[in-house]
Amino acid sequence: QSALTQPPSASGSPGQSVTISCTGTSSDVGGYDYVSWYQQHPGKGPKLMIYEVSKRPSGVPDRFSGSKSGNTASLTVSGLQAEDEADYYCSSYAGSNNHVVFGGGTKLTVL
Amino acid sequence: QITLKESGPTLVEPTQTLTLTCTFSGFSLSTTAVGVGWIRQPPGKALEWLALIYWNDDKRYSPSLKSRLTITKDTSKNQVVLTMTNMDPVDTATYYCVHRHTHTNDFWGQGTLVTVSS
Numbered sequence: 001q002s003a004l005t006q007p008p009s010a011s012g013s014p015g016q017s018v019t020i021s022c023t024g025t026s027s028d029v030g031g032y033d034y035v036s037w038y039q040q041h042p043g044k045g046p047k048l049m050i051y052e053v054s055k056r057p058s059g060v061p062d063r064f065s066g067s068k069s070g071n072t073a074s075l076t077v078s079g080l081q082a083e084d085e086a087d088y089y090c091s092s093y094a095g096s097n098n099h100v101v102f103g104g105g106t107k108l109t110v111l
Numbered sequence: 112q113i114t115l116k117e118s119g120p121t122l123v124e125p126t127q128t129l130t131l132t133c134t135f136s137g138f139s140l141s142t143t144a145v146g147v148g149w150i151r152q153p154p155g156k157a158l159e160w161l162a163l164i165y166w167n168d169d170k171r172y173s174p175s176l177k178s179r180l181t182i183t184k185d186t187s188k189n190q191v192v193l194t195m196t197n198m199d200p201v202d203t204a205t206y207y208c209v210h211r212h213t214h215t216n217d218f219w220g221q222g223t224l225v226t227v228s229s
Contacts, residue, residue, distance in 0.1 A: 002157050034214035038158075045207060045222050046158065051215040089158050093214040099171045100148070100160035100216075 003028065003101035004090055011109040012080045020106045022073040022090030028101050030071035034093035037066055037075045040105075041086045049088075050075060077108070085110045113137035115147075115208045115220035122226050123198050129225060133191040133208030140186050141166055146211035147184065147191040151204040152222075159204075163211060164191060200227045 005023040012018035022029065022037075029035055035053045038046035048057055050066035053073065063078045073092070077084055090103040119131035133147060140147060148163035162182040163171045172180050181194045195202065203226050210218040 032214070036215050038216075045219045047219075048215070048217050051217065052213070057217065091158075091160075091216070096171075098174060099163065100150075100173075102150075102158045102160060104157045 002104035003094070003098070004092060004103035006088075006090060006103035006106045008104070009107045009109065011111055012077075013111045014080050014082065016080050017076060017078045018080060018108065019074050019076045020088055020090075020108070022075070022092075022103050024071050024073075024092055024094075024101065026071060028092040028094035028098070029068065029073050031095070032093045033068070035066065035068055035073040036091045037064075037073075038089045038091065039084075039086045040089065046089065080110050082110050084108060113210055113218040115210060115218060117206060117208045117220045117223040119206075119223060119225065121224060122228065124229050125199055125227060127198050129193075129195045129198050129202070131193045131195075131206055131208075131223065131225075133193070133220065135189050135191070135208070135210065138210060140164075140184055140189070140191070143167075144212055148209045148211050148216065149182070149191075149193045150207045150209055150216065150219075151202075152207070153201075153204040156204075161195075161206075162193060198227045203227045 037050040040046045054066040094101045115135040146165040149161040205222040207222045208220040209216040
């Protein structure tokens with residue numbers, strides 16, 4: 001059982017927007033602005049898409065955006081493309097003891 | 112350009128100790144705020160954080176696995192080593208090495224699949 005809660009699946013048609021949630025507690029998501037999102041295609045390693053809640057690494061399309069409200073972080077993918085179909089994982093800093101926590105992952109399907 | 116690569120056995124027997132090595136380039140583990148960590152992913156399952164070591168030799172472990180894990184670094188060789196004792200079939204997973212900066216795992220190795228079986 002993962003520390004952060006994500007919906008197991010999400011879907012949208014090409015061109016649409018989809019939002020994936022990531023719910024934690026005040027000890028992780030709600031307590032720090034260190035939420036990251038990772039994209040993982042089948043058979044591949046994870047790729048950083050969003051860090052520090054809403055920042056995008058160089059090379060990540062601006063169709064990907066992140067936000068946070070209270071203990072819940074969100075990843076929004078706008079203008080869905082076929083290549084966005086993948087698993088998405090959230091992660092948060094959780095203080096000096098637990099340190100790093102992950103969500104259970106969300107499978108995004110582009111219909 | 113930051114790269115990391117994991118190496119170690121692909122098959123270990125139950126109760127054995129697993130030793131994995133992460134060899135990296137493009138950064139120094141003596142640079143302030145930099146860390147190298149390990150994350151694993153059982154087949155078809157979610158990511159699980161295991162351990163981290165920072166530039167100042169501060170070490171952090173997953174509370175649920177702390178008793179079985181040891182992480183060390185060799186700054187001169189640009190390597191980080193993870194040992195996990197008493198391996199069990201449930202530890203079968205792809206093990207990833209990551210570069211960490213400002214609480215973000217920003218660069219990942221390709222991963223190495225470790226199977227625990229007799």
